[in-house]
Amino acid sequence: MPQSRLLTALLVLLCLWPWSSVRAIDARLLPEGVLRVRLYESWYQGDQAYDATGQRRPLGQTGLDKLASNGVPTSVAGAYAIRNNAHSALQRTDITIDYGFNHALDLGVWIPVIAPLFTQSATLSRQAGFSALTATQQGTVAAAVARLNGANADQRALGDVFVGVKGGIVGTDNTPFRFSLGGGVRLPTGHVANPLDPHDIATGDGQWDLSLWSWTDFRLRDDFLINLHTRHDYGLPGHQDTLLPSDPTHAAGMRFQPGLHHYVQLEPQWRLPLEKVELLPSLFVIYDRQERGWQQGFDATRAAFAGPLLPADGTDWQRLMIKPTFGVNLIPSGLPMALYLSCGRAVWGRNTPEVGLVELRMDFFFDATGKRSPVRP
Numbered sequence: 001m002p003q004s005r006l007l008t009a010l011l012v013l014l015c016l017w018p019w020s021s022v023r024a025i026d027a028r029l030l031p032e033g034v035l036r037v038r039l040y041e042s043w044y045q046g047d048q049a050y051d052a053t054g055q056r057r058p059l060g061q062t063g064l065d066k067l068a069s070n071g072v073p074t075s076v077a078g079a080y081a082i083r084n085n086a087h088s089a090l091q092r093t094d095i096t097i098d099y100g101f102n103h104a105l106d107l108g109v110w111i112p113v114i115a116p117l118f119t120q121s122a123t124l125s126r127q128a129g130f131s132a133l134t135a136t137q138q139g140t141v142a143a144a145v146a147r148l149n150g151a152n153a154d155q156r157a158l159g160d161v162f163v164g165v166k167g168g169i170v171g172t173d174n175t176p177f178r179f180s181l182g183g184g185v186r187l188p189t190g191h192v193a194n195p196l197d198p199h200d201i202a203t204g205d206g207q208w209d210l211s212l213w214s215w216t217d218f219r220l221r222d223d224f225l226i227n228l229h230t231r232h233d234y235g236l237p238g239h240q241d242t243l244l245p246s247d248p249t250h251a252a253g254m255r256f257q258p259g260l261h262h263y264v265q266l267e268p269q270w271r272l273p274l275e276k277v278e279l280l281p282s283l284f285v286i287y288d289r290q291e292r293g294w295q296q297g298f299d300a301t302r303a304a305f306a307g308p309l310l311p312a313d314g315t316d317w318q319r320l321m322i323k324p325t326f327g328v329n330l331i332p333s334g335l336p337m338a339l340y341l342s343c344g345r346a347v348w349g350r351n352t353p354e355v356g357l358v359e360l361r362m363d364f365f366f367d368a369t370g371k372r373s374p375v376r377p
Contacts, residue, residue: 025267026227027178027215029168030100035366040094042359047087050319050349059353060084063120063148070248072144079129080141084122084148088353091115092159099368106166106182112159114190114203122148152199159190160204164211171217178217185210186233195243195251205258207238223271231263235293242305245298254305259291259316273332280327280338285320292316317351323359336365 030036049059063084064074075081092115098108124145130138164184171178190204216228235258242254264287272279293316294309323344330337344357
């Protein structure tokens with residue numbers, strides 16, 4: 001896989017924020033017949049990454065490491081040196097539509113539209129000894145720098161759509177403890193990158209995911225709630241085109257399966273009522289962990305990927321993010337909506353980009369029965 005595709009695939013997977021079928025992100029359900037449309041606008045960017053030991057380093061170093069692993073030294077004393085700057089950005093729109101089917105069950109669909117952008121600026125500094133290299137060596141170095149350089153096309157594409165359900169298990173809106181379970185299926189509707197184009201970026205991974213979700217609420221006071229939300233994703237085996245290790249100008253089909261993905265989110269939520277609005281500050285503490293995946297080995301004699309799935313080094317990652325959020329509930333003023341603004345930052349990770357986040361969320365409520373006032377978010 002080209003290093004630009006690998007880095008951005010990591011970023012895209014990390015940015016697949018979960019669908020939620022609740023008024024706020026907690027264990028409550030929508031009242032029967034109430035429809036909620038939630039719109040997210042999110043902007044991510046970063047030029048640093050965490051390595052396997054958790055140390056921060058420039059994102060461009062990953063490209064240089066990829067060259068070295070392919071047998072192209074990034075510097076030779078007295079001959080040349082390659083430098084690389086990289087920046088990753090992503091703008092996405094997420095639309096979730098949730099419906100209170102009855103007092104114990106919500107139905108929902110989450111539709112992401114993703115616009116990733118990955119840019120690199122690689123430079124080759126030739127020194128006196130460069131002319132002493134063979135013509136083949138000089139050409140290999142120059143081609144490697146040219147492959148690093150550039151940016152993917154700035155385009156928007158559909159991501160992987162998620163459909164699911166949520167059911168109340170313990171408690172109601174008025175009880176201090178609530179617990180709900182949910183889950184669903186993520187469909188492979190997103191774009192899968194062409195491995196022969198180093199500037200093509202995926203918006204999906206090309207395989208199906210099964211998800212199990214949980215929401216646990218501890219309501220300490222009427223105006224203060226602590227929610228613990230978890231998600232566990234199981235990726236089914238898939239098939240994708242991958243560059244041949246023996247010839248990076250050609251690709252072949254390879255079977256693979258991502259490792260288990262665990263998502264844990266702790267969020268204290270406050271409610272501060274005013275005369276015409278209600279202020280809704282909260283703080284998200286989010287931990288993501290992707291276990292190591294599996295993929296077929298490469299059979300050099302057949303120049304093809306073959307055999308059983310084997311553990312794939314470098315496919316696991318972890319990340320810890322802090323995301324303060326400020327919300328305003330406009331329902332007391334007669335508008336059936338709530339607005340939220342978040343600014344998040346990754347504070348630790350392994351094998352993952354260090355990203356910053358700005359997110360605007362808008363919730364709109366509709367009563368399909370026409371019998372009740374808009375619900376509280």
